[in-house]
Amino acid sequence: MRRWPLDEPLLARVVIGTAGHIDHGKSTLVKTLTGTDPDRLKEEQERGMTIDLGYADMLLSDGRRVGLIDVPGHEKFVKNMVAGATGVDLVLLVIAADDGVMPQTREHLQILDLLGIGRGIVALTKVDMVDAEMRELAILDVRGFLAEAGSPLADAPIVAVSSMTGEGIPQLRAEIEKAVARISPPPTSGLFRMSVQRAFSAKGHGTVVTGVPVGGEVRVGDRVEILPTDEQGKVRGIQAYGHPVSVAAGGQRAALQISDVGVREVTRGMVVAAPGYFTPSTFVEVRLRHLPGRGAPLKSQTQVRFHVGTAEVIGSLLLLDRPDKGGLPPGETALAQLRLEEPVVCAEGDRFILRQPSPAVTLGGGLVIGVSGRKIRAGKERDLERLRARVEALGKPRALLALALSERGMEPSSEADLRRAARLPAAAVSQELRGLLASGEAVALGKTERVVHRDAHVEARKSVLDALGEFHRANPLRVSADVGEIRTASRVPEGLFDPLLADLVAAGTVADEKGKVRLASHRVTLTSEDAAAAEALGEVFRKGALHTPTVAEAIVEAGLDPARGERLFNLLRERGEVLVLKDDVVLHRETVEGARERVIREIREKGELESASFRDALGTTRKYAIPLLEHFDQIGLTVRVESKRFLREHRHTARRKEGDPA
Numbered sequence: 001m002r003r004w005p006l007d008e009p010l011l012a013r014v015v016i017g018t019a020g021h022i023d024h025g026k027s028t029l030v031k032t033l034t035g036t037d038p039d040r041l042k043e044e045q046e047r048g049m050t051i052d053l054g055y056a057d058m059l060l061s062d063g064r065r066v067g068l069i070d071v072p073g074h075e076k077f078v079k080n081m082v083a084g085a086t087g088v089d090l091v092l093l094v095i096a097a098d099d100g101v102m103p104q105t106r107e108h109l110q111i112l113d114l115l116g117i118g119r120g121i122v123a124l125t126k127v128d129m130v131d132a133e134m135r136e137l138a139i140l141d142v143r144g145f146l147a148e149a150g151s152p153l154a155d156a157p158i159v160a161v162s163s164m165t166g167e168g169i170p171q172l173r174a175e176i177e178k179a180v181a182r183i184s185p186p187p188t189s190g191l192f193r194m195s196v197q198r199a200f201s202a203k204g205h206g207t208v209v210t211g212v213p214v215g216g217e218v219r220v221g222d223r224v225e226i227l228p229t230d231e232q233g234k235v236r237g238i239q240a241y242g243h244p245v246s247v248a249a250g251g252q253r254a255a256l257q258i259s260d261v262g263v264r265e266v267t268r269g270m271v272v273a274a275p276g277y278f279t280p281s282t283f284v285e286v287r288l289r290h291l292p293g294r295g296a297p298l299k300s301q302t303q304v305r306f307h308v309g310t311a312e313v314i315g316s317l318l319l320l321d322r323p324d325k326g327g328l329p330p331g332e333t334a335l336a337q338l339r340l341e342e343p344v345v346c347a348e349g350d351r352f353i354l355r356q357p358s359p360a361v362t363l364g365g366g367l368v369i370g371v372s373g374r375k376i377r378a379g380k381e382r383d384l385e386r387l388r389a390r391v392e393a394l395g396k397p398r399a400l401l402a403l404a405l406s407e408r409g410m411e412p413s414s415e416a417d418l419r420r421a422a423r424l425p426a427a428a429v430s431q432e433l434r435g436l437l438a439s440g441e442a443v444a445l446g447k448t449e450r451v452v453h454r455d456a457h458v459e460a461r462k463s464v465l466d467a468l469g470e471f472h473r474a475n476p477l478r479v480s481a482d483v484g485e486i487r488t489a490s491r492v493p494e495g496l497f498d499p500l501l502a503d504l505v506a507a508g509t510v511a512d513e514k515g516k517v518r519l520a521s522h523r524v525t526l527t528s529e530d531a532a533a534a535e536a537l538g539e540v541f542r543k544g545a546l547h548t549p550t551v552a553e554a555i556v557e558a559g560l561d562p563a564r565g566e567r568l569f570n571l572l573r574e575r576g577e578v579l580v581l582k583d584d585v586v587l588h589r590e591t592v593e594g595a596r597e598r599v600i601r602e603i604r605e606k607g608e609l610e611s612a613s614f615r616d617a618l619g620t621t622r623k624y625a626i627p628l629l630e631h632f633d634q635i636g637l638t639v640r641v642e643s644k645r646f647l648r649e650h651r652h653t654a655r656r657k658e659g660d661p662a
Contacts (some may be wrong), residue, residue: 087212
């Protein structure tokens with residue numbers, strides 16, 4: 001089904017980038033292929049040298065357009081070259097026949113390799129400047145150089161061209177078209193994110209930002225955020241290759257007109273993204289490859305320039321799986337953390353480059369595997385295992401979701417939480433979460449619509465049962481524990497604790513007795529001496545009837561020491577043999593049952609009950625009568641209407657009698 005409206009240009013969603021040494025004819029070749037001079041700056045045109053990124057689009061024979069990004073070749077502007085390589089699908093490596101392979105040719109090739117740009121074409125330019133024999137030698141030299149470097153371009157086509165005479169240009173166009181046809185555009189199902197290459201103000205359009213989306217798509221009317229400033233705006237218009245379009249996606253160079261954001265608030269290196277998913281950080285975990293042939297190992301605490309997307313930030317390097325001081329030898333790979341002076345926005349799977357600040361040379365690069373937001377210590381195995389798991393999960397949505405769920409530990413997660421944690425769109429999270437639930441890797445928490453990882457659920461279950469077991473060991477005379485006491489001791493978050501406890505009760509593993517819990521297998525076993533002492537203490541309250549002593553007085557009367565007496569009193573209370581009512585009134589269970597029967601009889605005989613008549617009927621005082629009546633209200637036996645009480649089963653009759661419209 002055609003995605004683009006009929007009035008929009010046909011876009012191949014492929015971006016081509018140039019690479020190569022200064023003065024090898026990159027910009028001239030782009031102008032020859034497209035008719036557009038990519039050197040837009042006055043200084044570039046005056047000096048004949050590319051300083052910043054240049055842009056053009058090339059019309060293919062089938063009517064589609066592809067974008068070209070021309071990068072500077074001078075060593076002083078390699079940082080701009082790296083920024084321009086963001087989002088490039090196909091490289092046009094330009095080598096002049098009269099110069100051959102030069103220093104920036106080598107460095108650009110290394111950068112392309114580190115950025116994972118492995119598809120390309122070699123344009124051997126300025127062939128009009130050399131004779132036929134020199135041309136053949138140049139081609140052999142280039143082929144040998146690419147093979148020796150182990151470049152993915154070793155088997156790339158080499159096309160001899162001259163921008164002055166037009167020789168080879170048709171053949172180069174044909175090779176470009178063949179290469180474009182073999183490239184699958186990036187999926188549009190991910191989250192939208194675009195590194196800013198340029199930001200400017202256009203008359204009548206406000207702030208315009210350009211770049212190549214690295215994922216997802218954005219439509220006119222969508223809200224986006226500018227990171228790391230957190231400014232938000234609305235996409236008012238989109239252009240691709242100078243033509244208005246309704247949607248921008250990965251694989252095409254786009255310009256977004258954004259309202260509510262000032263042009264001074266956006267610079268190269270920032271990111272335009274779907275709101276709420278990406279967090280700026282000064283701590284980035286990476287899998288780093290040190291370039292071969294560098295001579296000395298790369299060591300921790302080395303100051304570096306970190307290039308990711310279009311951003312360039314100074315920071316220091318910490319090798320995580322190389323705790324010894326030998327460093328990372330050339331050609332080898334390590335897990336590392338970059339500690340940056342300014343926050344950047346990146347995500348798992350992004351490619352990066354490390355360069356030495358002075359003298360400016362490329363040290364290596366690789367893959368971003370995490371943005372933790374915290375310092376990680378070298379050699380810490382748990383963190384290393386997590387980072388290795390992140391490497392394995394790259395490009396696998398279900399594995400990424402499972403890892404995000406695992407890293408959230410016992411904190412229950414909604415789908416919205418997981419979208420942010422895994423940086424996956426809603427549809428992908430819903431689909432992959434169903435798979436994780438079906439396999440048992442994720443566990444649903446009752447009716448909360450939240451989930452935890454299986455390992456966290458197992459750990460939480462063990463923590464709750466261990467906390468209960470420890471409570472029983474420490475309190476042999478207590479039947480059960482307060483729920484809050486076990487929640488605190490287990491250190492399981494409330495959002496997981498409550499549904500987990502419900503599951504344990506339903507399974508018969510834990511008994512819940514009116515807000516108090518115990519292991520279902522737990523029984524209090526008393527020695528004959530403790531049993532006799534408990535019976536004596538209970539007898540004090542039974543004999544006291546409706547004129548009972550305080551707990552302390554009862555313990556003394558039973559002949560017990562305070563600590564032991566308190567433990568035995570708690571046992572009687574938990575067993576329900578004594579009840580503690582309002583104002584610390586303690587009554588024996590038999591006394592309360594007798595009072596309950598009296599309340600029922602009085603109300604059935606008289607239709608209602610007042611506290612004074614209840615007090616008189618029991619032959620006690622308000623100190624005991626009022627707590628008893630309020631207890632019967634609380635357990636649902638009676639209902640109070642003004643100064644009178646009725647049996648709850650007759651509450652509608654009571655309301656009508658009092659004039660309440662029920």
